[in-house]
Amino acid sequence: QLRLVESGGGLVQPGTTLRLFCTASGRAFSTSGMGWFRQTPGKEREFVAAISTARLGYLTLIADVLKGRVTISRDDAKMTMYLQMDNLKPDDTGVYYCAARNGKTGRQYAADYDYWGQGTQVTVSS
DSSP states (O other): OEEEEEEOOEEEOTTOOEEEEEEEEESOGGGSEEEEEEEOTTSOOEEEEEEOOGGGTTOEEEOGGGTTTEEEEEEGGGTEEEEEEOSOOGGGOEEEEEEEESSSSOOSOGGGOOEEOOOEEEEEOO
């Protein structure tokens, strides 16, 4: 089992930068492909970004609509994944989830992930 805990969410103003954290415990974090997703009420969970393992060169995927504003990274020694979002917009409001899978590749489909955190709320409003 891999347990995931998100943190770093909150109420932020438009145009600012936010950094989210996903801290893992349990089985080997370093061999898991990881991802960030977000969800707003009434909508399906939406892919944000994903990152593969060191063995795959930490390859990243970013949702097309977020390219240029989002950076995903990981620190395997700290068993932590990060998501930095720049120039936040009200449409970025939602619950952000981190996820891990029993495979090295970070993927864009929620169904490919085996472990999920409880989520952290991000609200972008002035």
